[in-house]
Amino acid sequence: xxxxxxxxASFNNINTYANRGMTLEADLQATNxxxxxxxxxxxxxxxxxxxxSKVNYPSRMEAVIKEGYFKTPSTTDYNxxxxxxxxxxxxxxxxxxxxxxxxxxxxxxxxHLEKIYKHGGIGFLIVRFTTINKTFLLQIECLLDFLxxxxxxxxxxxxxxxxxYIIKDKFNPRVDYIEILNSLYFNGGN
Amino acid sequence: xxxxxxxxASFNNINTYANRGMTLEADLQATNxxxxxxxxxxxxxxxxxxxxSKVNYPSRMEAVIKEGYFKTPSTTDYNxxxxxxxxxxxxxxxxxxxxxxxxxxxxxxxxHLEKIYKHGGIGFLIVRFTTINKTFLLQIECLLDFLxxxxxxxxxxxxxxxxxYIIKDKFNPRVDYIEILNSLYFNGGN
Numbered sequence: 001x002x003x004x005x006x007x008x009a010s011f012n013n014i015n016t017y018a019n020r021g022m023t024l025e026a027d028l029q030a031t032n033x034x035x036x037x038x039x040x041x042x043x044x045x046x047x048x049x050x051x052x053s054k055v056n057y058p059s060r061m062e063a064v065i066k067e068g069y070f071k072t073p074s075t076t077d078y079n080x081x082x083x084x085x086x087x088x089x090x091x092x093x094x095x096x097x098x099x100x101x102x103x104x105x106x107x108x109x110x111x112h113l114e115k116i117y118k119h120g121g122i123g124f125l126i127v128r129f130t131t132i133n134k135t136f137l138l139q140i141e142c143l144l145d146f147l148x149x150x151x152x153x154x155x156x157x158x159x160x161x162x163x164x165y166i167i168k169d170k171f172n173p174r175v176d177y178i179e180i181l182n183s184l185y186f187n188g189g190n
Numbered sequence: 191x192x193x194x195x196x197x198x199a200s201f202n203n204i205n206t207y208a209n210r211g212m213t214l215e216a217d218l219q220a221t222n223x224x225x226x227x228x229x230x231x232x233x234x235x236x237x238x239x240x241x242x243s244k245v246n247y248p249s250r251m252e253a254v255i256k257e258g259y260f261k262t263p264s265t266t267d268y269n270x271x272x273x274x275x276x277x278x279x280x281x282x283x284x285x286x287x288x289x290x291x292x293x294x295x296x297x298x299x300x301x302h303l304e305k306i307y308k309h310g311g312i313g314f315l316i317v318r319f320t321t322i323n324k325t326f327l328l329q330i331e332c333l334l335d336f337l338x339x340x341x342x343x344x345x346x347x348x349x350x351x352x353x354x355y356i357i358k359d360k361f362n363p364r365v366d367y368i369e370i371l372n373s374l375y376f377n378g379g380n
Contacts, residue, residue, distance in 0.1 A: 042305050044265055049237035050255065065240065068255035075234055079269060081276040084310025088271075115232050120274025 024093045024128045024135070027174040028078070034173035035082075041178060043080030043087055049073050075112045076123075082178060083186060086121035088113060089177075093128045099154035100127050102147075110147070113140040122185060126167065126177060129157065136164035137180045214283045214318045214325070217364040218268070224363035225272075231368060233270030233277055239263050265302045266313075272368060273376060276311035278303060279367075283318045289344040290317050292337075300337070303330040312375060316357065316367060319347065326354035327370045 028045070035041040054067035076090040090113070092104045105125070113123035123140035134157075142163045146155055165180045182188055218235070225231040244257035266280040280303070282294045295315070303313035313330035328345075332353045336345055355370045372378055 036305075039305075039308075042302070042309055042311075047237040047239035047261075047263075050240055050242075050258075052240075052258075063260055065255060065258035065260075068240070068242075068258060070253055070255075071237075073237075081278075081306060081309045081311045084276070086271040086274070086276040086311075112232070115226075115229075116271060118229075119232055119271045121232075121271045121276075 023130070024091050024126070024175070028091055028126070031173040031175045031177070032078075032080075035178065041080060041082040041087070043078060043082065045077050046073070046075070046079070072106065072108075074108065076109050082122075082181060085185065086116065086119075087181070088116045088121055088123045089126055091126040091128075093130050095131050096154075097129065097131050097157070099156045100129070100160070101154045103153065110140075110143065114144060117141060117144075122181065124177075126175065127160065127164075129160075132157075133169075134160075135167045135169075135175060136160040137167055137177055138164040139184070213320070214281050214316070214365070218281055218316070221363040221365045221367070222268075222270075225368065231270060231272035231277070233268060233272065235267050236263070236265070236269070262296065262298075264298065266299050272312075272371060275375065276306065276309075277371075278306045278311055278313045279316055281316040281318075283320050285321050286344075287319065287321050287347070289346045290319070290350070291344045293343065300330075300333065304334060307331060307334075312371065314367075316365065317350065317354075319350075322347075323359075324350075325357045325359075325365060326350040327357055327367050328354040329374070 025045075032041075032043045032045070035043060049071040050068045051071050052065050052068045054065070056064045056066050058064060076088055078091065079086070079088040081087060090105060090109050092100070094100050094104065113125075116123040117140045125138045125140070125143060126135065127138060128135040138155075138160060143155075146159060146163075165184070167175055167177055167180060170176050215235075222231075222233045222235070225233060239261040240258045241261050242255050242258040244255070246254045246256050248254060266278055268281065269276070269278040271277060280295060280299055282290070284290050284294065303315075306313040307330045315328045315330070315333060316325065317328060318325040324347075328350060333345075336349060336353075355374070357365055357367055357370060360366050
């Protein structure tokens with residue numbers, strides 16, 4: 001029904017095939033929980049979109065989905081609010097060491113982030129190179145700049161190193177992307 | 191597994207039982223599409239959260255969900271951005287003529303909207319009284335004010351009429367809540 005790269009990666013509970021994306025997703029979940037519990041930001045991962053075609057109702061209060069399919073998401077996975085600003089991002093992992101394949105992101109997700117940027121929001125990618133264990137934040141405006149000036153099918157690691165921002169590994173929050181947002185949009189302050 | 195009021199209402203394709211919520215949801219979908227296509231705002235309904243317990247992979251590119259359950263949503267159904275502001279709301283219908291039962295909204299959804307408000311976002315309810323065909327926008331701060339000063343289990347229609355804002359029926363966009371937001375937050379301008 002759809003290409004499974006995104007759906008499989010999201011569907012990490014029982015799908016051992018697609019552990020790509022799993023660790024970053026878990027780290028972001030812990031990070032967003034930390035932000036929420038400490039009243040720093042309100043940012044959630046959206047549920048995986050599913051088309052349901054069969055449901056059973058064994059009782060009035062219970063429904064069991066008996067057939068469904070993963071849908072291609074219309075937007076990015078994560079959004080919310082930080083210091084009054086609208087935040088929107090997509091997170092992806094790659095095992096490659098020297099580049100990030102653009103096939104990992106749907107074109108309409110890039111267009112979505114571009115719209116967010118034009119409407120005054122903060123949009124970005126979080127990309128983890130799992131093999132070299134580096135996680136970057138790349139603003140949507142830098143991604144668009146790359147796409148406008150390249151016909152390449154992947155973004156070289158060097159582009160992230162020159163134009164993105166390393167998100168350092170921490171204990172808690174694990175992927176502290178708000179530290180980067182502070183330096184970029186909020187005068188470095190807390 | 192969960193109370194079905196919300197999940198059933200969301201699940202309108204094959205569930206004829208729960209046409210409660212369907213019309214407002216369809217109207218909002220058309221409205222948000224209008225905003226999106228006309229580059230006015232970027233606001234989406236979140237997918238219904240589902241816990242998947244069984245999946246078949248008939249082919250490498252296809253996955254069929256064979257068992258799943260509706261989860262209680264953590265947040266509201268709708269969020270996005272308008273003129274740089276973070277927007278977040280829940281939409282509900284009631285057939286009652288004189289009051290809106292608070293059991294229609296989860297407590298954590300109200301808490302979520304309260305957080306959004308405290309973080310500088312715009313949070314509200316859209317409530318349609320289907321029998322009298324009136325649709326109101328009620329800001330989260332007005333809802334909290336009501337809850338702090340009442341032990342009632344429902345909000346009387348008069349409270350909406352005094353403290354909420356009527357969203358007029360229009361052809362396109364059908365439920366033009368941004369017209370209300372303009373008057374409340376953006377000096378009435380476009």
